[in-house]
Amino acid sequence: MNQPSQPANVTPAADPLPSWNDGKARRAIVEFVATVTKPGSPEHIPVTERIALFDNDGTLWAEQPIFFQALFAFDRIRQLAPQHPEWKTREPFASVLRGDEKSALAGGMHALVEMAMASHAGTTTDEFATLVRDWIATARHPTTGRLYTEMVYQPMLELLAYLRMNGFKTFIVSAGGIEFMRVFSERVYGVPPEQVIGTSIRTKFELRDGEPVLVRLPEINFIDDGEGKPVGIQMHIGRRPVAAFGNADGDLPMLQWTAAGGGPRFCLYVHHTDADREWAYDRKASSFGRLDKGLDEARTRGWTIVDMKNDWRTIFA
Amino acid sequence: MNQPSQPANVTPAADPLPSWNDGKARRAIVEFVATVTKPGSPEHIPVTERIALFDNDGTLWAEQPIFFQALFAFDRIRQLAPQHPEWKTREPFASVLRGDEKSALAGGMHALVEMAMASHAGTTTDEFATLVRDWIATARHPTTGRLYTEMVYQPMLELLAYLRMNGFKTFIVSAGGIEFMRVFSERVYGVPPEQVIGTSIRTKFELRDGEPVLVRLPEINFIDDGEGKPVGIQMHIGRRPVAAFGNADGDLPMLQWTAAGGGPRFCLYVHHTDADREWAYDRKASSFGRLDKGLDEARTRGWTIVDMKNDWRTIFA
Numbered sequence: 001m002n003q004p005s006q007p008a009n010v011t012p013a014a015d016p017l018p019s020w021n022d023g024k025a026r027r028a029i030v031e032f033v034a035t036v037t038k039p040g041s042p043e044h045i046p047v048t049e050r051i052a053l054f055d056n057d058g059t060l061w062a063e064q065p066i067f068f069q070a071l072f073a074f075d076r077i078r079q080l081a082p083q084h085p086e087w088k089t090r091e092p093f094a095s096v097l098r099g100d101e102k103s104a105l106a107g108g109m110h111a112l113v114e115m116a117m118a119s120h121a122g123t124t125t126d127e128f129a130t131l132v133r134d135w136i137a138t139a140r141h142p143t144t145g146r147l148y149t150e151m152v153y154q155p156m157l158e159l160l161a162y163l164r165m166n167g168f169k170t171f172i173v174s175a176g177g178i179e180f181m182r183v184f185s186e187r188v189y190g191v192p193p194e195q196v197i198g199t200s201i202r203t204k205f206e207l208r209d210g211e212p213v214l215v216r217l218p219e220i221n222f223i224d225d226g227e228g229k230p231v232g233i234q235m236h237i238g239r240r241p242v243a244a245f246g247n248a249d250g251d252l253p254m255l256q257w258t259a260a261g262g263g264p265r266f267c268l269y270v271h272h273t274d275a276d277r278e279w280a281y282d283r284k285a286s287s288f289g290r291l292d293k294g295l296d297e298a299r300t301r302g303w304t305i306v307d308m309k310n311d312w313r314t315i316f317a
Numbered sequence: 318m319n320q321p322s323q324p325a326n327v328t329p330a331a332d333p334l335p336s337w338n339d340g341k342a343r344r345a346i347v348e349f350v351a352t353v354t355k356p357g358s359p360e361h362i363p364v365t366e367r368i369a370l371f372d373n374d375g376t377l378w379a380e381q382p383i384f385f386q387a388l389f390a391f392d393r394i395r396q397l398a399p400q401h402p403e404w405k406t407r408e409p410f411a412s413v414l415r416g417d418e419k420s421a422l423a424g425g426m427h428a429l430v431e432m433a434m435a436s437h438a439g440t441t442t443d444e445f446a447t448l449v450r451d452w453i454a455t456a457r458h459p460t461t462g463r464l465y466t467e468m469v470y471q472p473m474l475e476l477l478a479y480l481r482m483n484g485f486k487t488f489i490v491s492a493g494g495i496e497f498m499r500v501f502s503e504r505v506y507g508v509p510p511e512q513v514i515g516t517s518i519r520t521k522f523e524l525r526d527g528e529p530v531l532v533r534l535p536e537i538n539f540i541d542d543g544e545g546k547p548v549g550i551q552m553h554i555g556r557r558p559v560a561a562f563g564n565a566d567g568d569l570p571m572l573q574w575t576a577a578g579g580g581p582r583f584c585l586y587v588h589h590t591d592a593d594r595e596w597a598y599d600r601k602a603s604s605f606g607r608l609d610k611g612l613d614e615a616r617t618r619g620w621t622i623v624d625m626k627n628d629w630r631t632i633f634a
Contacts, residue, residue: 048503048509051511125551169511178552178555179555182555182556186365192365193554193555193556194368194486194511194512194553194554194555194556195511196555200552203548203551203552204544204548205544205545205547205548205570205574207573211577212547212570212573212574212577214547214548214551221552227521227522228522230522230529230531231520231521231522231531234442234520234531235495235517235520235538236511236553237510237511238495238496238499238510238511238513239499239510239511253522253529256524256529257522257529260528260529
């Protein structure tokens with residue numbers, strides 16, 4: 001499926017992928033969709049089985065200089081600081097409050113979890129959704145000055161719509177917070193909350209003055225990254241996906257799981273190669289969204305690799 | 318919504334609910350659907366928000382003399398016994414192997430968990446699905462002699478289809494095993510695996526000779542019962558349901574959670590009142606599917622209560 005023998009038969013007037021240059025990646029996508037949707041084809045996939053998965057950070061929107069959700073966490077910590085005078089002298093919070101986010105992140109996984117819990121727990125699910133909704137409507141990216149929802153990739157929005165037009169059900173499968181993404185996934189990506197899979201903390205049902213609420217607890221429930229992705233996919237979807245789109249080593253098990261199903265399968269890596277219009281990064285260990293083993297495996301197995309610089313006419317929506 | 322002022326305007330020729338007698342329950346359902354689907358109505362619910370939840374055991378299919386999945390567990394334990402000679406003298410397995418299922422169940426939660434793990438873990442997800450598929454195709458109910466999939470309620474199948482015809486997305490939310498139900502939910506109920514929420518054990522991603530598999534581990538992941546139901550609903554769906562259908566106290570938090578959302582909501586309890594055609598049970602503490610607090614709350618709040626004996630023309634499909 002990844003080496004189409006003929007160019008895509010798409011007329012410019014009806015082009016569903018106008019931001020994709022005519023190259024190998026675009027042709028592979030169009031060829032796959034044409035093959036599996038053709039009635040009577042031996043590779044035809046019934047509509048109920050057309051499950052397509054998308055990573056979020058670095059695949060549907062940007063992830064530099066750090067995951068956007070971490071910036072939400074920093075803002076939330078600053079907002080909560082008056083209620084936590086002890087944070088002034090306690091790491092990693094002290095670093096955040098001094099504006100030294102790099103030092104805050106240097107504390108490793110323990111510091112990350114502490115910041116995630118402090119910023120993501122302690123509210124009801126409804127209150128948390130409101131916090132994210134307010135933040136995403138106003139917060140701006142540190143270098144581009146754009147809203148974060150303006151840093152989604154136009155070619156990927158077209159791809160999501162193109163797949164749905166062809167009967168695919170599109171899911172997000174991300175290491176990002178499930179309740180964080182759900183606030184904007186339907187509006188921005190056309191992906192409803194019930195098709196978002198992500199990392200989560202535990203919640204607890206309570207009746208408060210007779211009113212049922214779900215309270216967000218400071219305990220990890222599930223980490224939807226790396227080998228957790230196939231686990232999350234099975235938990236939420238319960239059948240094999242037929243297409244998967246990622247950009248990092250954390251997506252590799254998801255792509256392996258997708259590729260291993262019987263019948264035609266499509267796996268694609270977005271490769272960040274455009275330092276002028278976006279960012280260029282891949283194998284460097286320290287980077288967010290490291291793509292190293294995944295790049296090798298994609299090349300070995302003939303998966304499609306998007307070269308952002310050359311394959312995408314437009315980057316941001 | 319629960320006290321309609323006029324009978325349902327449905328012509329017999331087009332009747333989508335032929336197994337429902339013309340009574341309060343049927344009228345309440347039809348009135349609710351008519352109201353929330355009417356364009357321009359102040360109580361109109363957009364299609365994306367039309368989320369309807371169904372318990373499984375005792376709501377979509379029977380649950381007596383014990384949950385059908387427990388009978389699967391017993392059969393699986395008997396199947397595995399040759400590989401576990403120690404079970405001959407170890408409870409609760411010894412009781413199962415002697416055919417004394419009542420004693421096996423008398424061991425309480427600890428015995429239940431032991432039997433569940435022995436019968437549900439230790440395979441890959443694909444292998445487990447095959448085991449359930451084979452069992453559900455051949456095993457027969459101890460008193461009726463029917464296949465278990467023949468013990469689904471015809472009126473509820475009609476209700477599922479009627480709601481879907483009116484733009485509702487139907488989900489199963491059950492204390493039963495998520496991977497157990499997914500094997501037959503699409504074929505029997507028209508509910509795809511990605512719309513099944515249930516109890517689960519942990520799984521682990523592994524590459525076996527390069528082939529990715531998910532291995533089912535003998536550890537509880539999530540119990541989707543009682544106060545766990547709203548937690549599971551939020552985890553899988555991420556927005557408030559507008560309709561919920563159950564039959565037991567274990568469904569009460571799901572109905573409370575549904576009722577508490579703003580706007581029109583529909584909550585319904587199936588009350589097992591027909592000892593001749595099915596079973597009659599409710600408040601007795603020892604019964605599977607006990608309905609006690611839920612029945613009181615339904616009456617207090619005016620939720621719809623189905624009297625199986627009088628409301629249902631047909632019971633089994």
